[in-house]
Amino acid sequence: xxxxxxxxxYLVKRTGEKVFLECVQDMDHENMFWYRQDPGLGLRxxxxxxxxxxxxxxxxxxxxSVSREKKERxxxxxxxxxxxxxxxxxxxxxxxxxxxxxxHFGDGTRLSIL
Amino acid sequence: DQQVKQNSPSLSVQEGRISILNCDxxxxxxxxxxxYKKYPAEGPTFLISISxxxxxxxxxxxxVFLNKSAKHLSxxxxxxxxxxxxxxxxxxxxxxxxxxGKLIFGQGTTLQVKP
Numbered sequence: 001x002x003x004x005x006x007x008x009x010y011l012v013k014r015t016g017e018k019v020f021l022e023c024v025q026d027m028d029h030e031n032m033f034w035y036r037q038d039p040g041l042g043l044r045x046x047x048x049x050x051x052x053x054x055x056x057x058x059x060x061x062x063x064x065s066v067s068r069e070k071k072e073r074x075x076x077x078x079x080x081x082x083x084x085x086x087x088x089x090x091x092x093x094x095x096x097x098x099x100x101x102x103x104h105f106g107d108g109t110r111l112s113i114l
Numbered sequence: 115d116q117q118v119k120q121n122s123p124s125l126s127v128q129e130g131r132i133s134i135l136n137c138d139x140x141x142x143x144x145x146x147x148x149x150y151k152k153y154p155a156e157g158p159t160f161l162i163s164i165s166x167x168x169x170x171x172x173x174x175x176x177x178v179f180l181n182k183s184a185k186h187l188s189x190x191x192x193x194x195x196x197x198x199x200x201x202x203x204x205x206x207x208x209x210x211x212x213x214x215g216k217l218i219f220g221q222g223t224t225l226q227v228k229p
Contacts, residue, residue, distance in 0.1 A: 004157070031215040040123065042203060042221035043158070050214045058216075090157055094215040100146040100165065100207065101215060105157030 003027070004106035006091050012112045019078040021109050023091030030096040032074035033103060034058075034066060036087040043090065049074055050096065081113045117141045118206050120220035127227050133191040135223050137204035140185065144206040148217065149178060149189045152201045161202075162189070194227045201225075 007022035025032065031050050035043040035058075045058030047066040055066050063085060067075040074093075078085055088110050092103040119138045127133045135149075145166040150158035164171040164178045164187070171178050177190045191198055201224050205217040 009155075033216075035219075040221060042120075043205075043219040045216070045218075048214060048216060056214070092157075096215065100163070102148055102160040102163060103215065103217060104160065105150075107155070107157045110155075 004091055004093055004104055006089075006106040006109050008109050009107065010110045010112075012114060013078075013081050014114055015081060015083060017078075017081045019081050019111070019113075021076040021078075021089055021091075021111070023074045023076070023093075023106060024072050025074075025091075025093040025104070026072065027093065027095070027104070028071065029093035029104075030071070031094045031103075032068065033092040033094075034064075034074065034076045035090045035092065036060070037090055037108070038087055046076065083113050085111065086113045087111060115140075116221075117144075118204060118218045118220040120202075120204060120223045122223050123221070124224040124226070127194045127225065129196055129227055129229050130193045133189075133194045133198065133225055133227065135189040135191075135202050135204075135225065137187045137189075137220055138185060139187075139206050141206070141208065141218075142185070143208040144218075145209050146207045147178070147180060147187050148205045148207075149176075150203045150205065150219075151198075152203065152222070158203060191225075194225075196227050196229050199225055199227050 033048040049068040148163040152158040
């Protein structure tokens with residue numbers, strides 16, 4: 001079974017802080033993704049990565065950056081946290097090739113910015 | 115620009131009856147469609163998918179129908195059970211996205227199955 005682990009389930013930070021969200025997957029997946037989920041807006045893609053050190057912007061990258069130094073780990077960084085970044089953050093991974101592959105998600109990090 | 119739309123924010127169904135969740139898309143290049151289920155405080159879990167070369171895919175109580183000409187897909191759950199109460203997301207991707215596996219998600223529909 002695919003396991004995607006997000007380092008924190010709940011996190012509270014202050015405005016202006018630099019925030020790190022960590023995600024690790026154990027199935028040797030090439031693709032990794034960061035989403036945020038907000039009521040009525042569904043899942044919106046922030047950044048994704050299809051290989052180590054490779055990253056691409058999703059639909060809402062402003063205010064975020066990412067790091068993929070190892071294949072199994074994908075980090076989301078809030079450079080200077082703001083209250084409008086209070087949200088549920090979801091990490092996912094998927095395998096490349098072999099036709100279409102579903103993404104597998106972690107349990108999410110509920111981030112509150114005060 | 116919302117390329118995948120779930121126009122019904124919520125749906126309430128009696129246990130044992132059929133639940134039908136709908137999804138519309140605008141991008142004719144989409145060729146792979148998925149449904150995910152999400153319980154509160156958990157990540158979405160993959161439920162069922164369909165390729166654009168098919169118009170129906172069935173897995174137990176879950177069936178997904180695809181109408182390419184209408185750019186519409188639906189998820190049927192028969193019979194519905196209280197444990198099916200969750201948020202359901204549809205998602206789509208196109209082969210042109212290469213190997214990135216990028217998905218576009220709808221806004222979600224909250225299903226409540228009443229005992």
